[in-house]
Amino acid sequence: MFHRTARTTLLTIFCLIFQASLLMAHGDTRPMKKGILLVAFGTSIPEAEKSFKNIDTKVKAAFPGVPVRWAYTSKIIRHKLARENKIIDSPSEALAKMMDEDFTHVAVQSLHTIPGKEYNALRTTAKAFEGLPKGMRSIIVGAPLLYSPQDVKKAVKIIAAQFPRERKPDEAIVLMGHGTEHPGNIYYPALQYYFGQMDPNIFVGTVEGSPTLDDVLTGLKKKGITKAYLIPLMSVAGDHARNDMAGDEDDSWKSILTKAGITCVPVLKGTAEYDAVADLWLDHLQTAMAHF
Numbered sequence: 001m002f003h004r005t006a007r008t009t010l011l012t013i014f015c016l017i018f019q020a021s022l023l024m025a026h027g028d029t030r031p032m033k034k035g036i037l038l039v040a041f042g043t044s045i046p047e048a049e050k051s052f053k054n055i056d057t058k059v060k061a062a063f064p065g066v067p068v069r070w071a072y073t074s075k076i077i078r079h080k081l082a083r084e085n086k087i088i089d090s091p092s093e094a095l096a097k098m099m100d101e102d103f104t105h106v107a108v109q110s111l112h113t114i115p116g117k118e119y120n121a122l123r124t125t126a127k128a129f130e131g132l133p134k135g136m137r138s139i140i141v142g143a144p145l146l147y148s149p150q151d152v153k154k155a156v157k158i159i160a161a162q163f164p165r166e167r168k169p170d171e172a173i174v175l176m177g178h179g180t181e182h183p184g185n186i187y188y189p190a191l192q193y194y195f196g197q198m199d200p201n202i203f204v205g206t207v208e209g210s211p212t213l214d215d216v217l218t219g220l221k222k223k224g225i226t227k228a229y230l231i232p233l234m235s236v237a238g239d240h241a242r243n244d245m246a247g248d249e250d251d252s253w254k255s256i257l258t259k260a261g262i263t264c265v266p267v268l269k270g271t272a273e274y275d276a277v278a279d280l281w282l283d284h285l286q287t288a289m290a291h292f
Contacts, residue, residue: 028104028137034292035067035103036285039091039122040111042072043238044080051236051272055111058275058282063289067103069094073118091122095129099136107288109142111235111272111281113177116184119144142288145235145271145280146187155280156194160202162274164229164267172228172262173202174216176245176253179209191233201225204233205253207244213253220262227263230254236270 036059040052052070059068071094072078078088089097091108098106108126112119123141130139146152163173175195177188188206195202201223205216220228230253232241245253246266254264271277 030102030104032105032292033101033103034105034107034289035069035098035101036063036289037069037071037091037094037098037106037108038111039071039073039094039108040235041118042074042077042081042088043236044077044084045236045238045242047268048236048238048241048270051270052111054275055272055278055281058278059109059285062282062286069098073112073122091125092129095126095136095139099129099132099134104137105292106136106139107142107285107292108139109281109285109288110144112144113234113271114146114180114184114187115144116180116182119184120182138292140288140291142281142284144284145277146191147284151280152187152190152194155277156191156198158276158280159233159271159274160195160198161276163231164265167229168227169201170225170227171201172220172223172225173199174220174228174230174253174257175202175204175233176230176241177204177206177209177233178240179206181209185209203228207240213256217257217260220257221260225262227265228257230257230264230266232268232270234270235272237268237273238270241266241268241270 038055038059043049056068071089071091073091078090081088108122110119110122126139126141129135146155179185179188188204188209188211192204192211195204203216203219205211205213230245232245234240243252246268247254249255254266257264
C-alpha cells in the first residue's frame with residue numbers, strides 16, 4: 001500500500017512538471033498583467049485598521065492602475081473576522097484568485113516587522129504558486145520592515161523621530177514588539193542595541209520573545225526612571241497594544257510597571273500609521289516591482 005501511494009504521488013508530481021514544461025515549450029502568450037498583494041499578520045480591532053488604510057493609500061498612489069489585493073496570515077484573526085461577516089483571504093486564497101484572474105506578475109509585499117515565521121511561510125506559499133501551469137510567470141516577495149542591517153539602522157532613526165515631543169530626557173520610551181521563538185527574533189536585541197546607542201533611556205521588549213518585560217523593568221529600575229511612554233513596535237495598535245501593553249488587567253505592561261512605581265503613558269498608534277515608517281515598506285515594494 002505504501003509503495004502504491006508513493007508511486008501515485010510521484011506520478012502526480014511528474015504530470016504537473018510535464019504540464020508546466022509543455023506550457024513553457026509552447027510559450028506563454030498572455031499579455032503581462034501586474035498585481036500587488038499586501039500581506040499582514042492582521043487585526044480584528046477596527047480602530048487599528050487605520051494602519052492598513054494608510055499603507056493601502058500609499059501603495060495605490062505609488063502604483064496607479066495596478067490592482068491591489070490584501071491577505072492576512074493569521075488564521076485566528078481571519079476566523080474571528082469571518083464570524084463578523086468580514087472575509088479576508090489567506091495568502092494562498094488570494095494568490096489562487098489572482099491566478100484565476102490571469103495575473104502574470106505579482107509583487108507580494110510583507111507588512112510584517114521582522115523575517116520570522118509568518119514571513120518565511122509567506123515566501124514558501126508564494127514560491128509554490130510560481131510556475132504552475134497557467135499560473136503566474138513571476139512572483140516576488142517584498143522584504144518585511146526589517147531585513148538588512150541598513151533596514152535596522154534606518155528604521156531606528158525614523159521610529160525615534162516619531163516619539164512624543166513632550167517626552168523629557170529623563171523619561172523612558174518602552175517599545176513593545178511581538179517576539180517569536182523563530183531565529184528572526186534576533187532583530188529585537190539588535191534594535192535594543194541601536195536604540196541604546198542613540199538614547200540609553202529607550203527600551204525594547206517583546207510579548208513572546210526576548211528581550212522580555214522583566215529585562216525592560218530591570219533596565220528602568222537601574223536608571224531610576226519614574227515615567228515611561230509605552231509604544232507598540234508593531235504595524236498596528238491591535239490586541240497586543242490595547243490589552244497586553246496598555247490594558248487595565250494585572251498582567252499588562254502598564255499595570256506591572258505602574259506597580260513598580262513607574263508612571264505609564266500608552267501611545268496607541270501602530271508603526272504603519274506613521275508615514276515615514278510606512279514609506280520603508282513602500283521602498284521594499286518598489287524594489288520588488290522593479291523586477292518586472
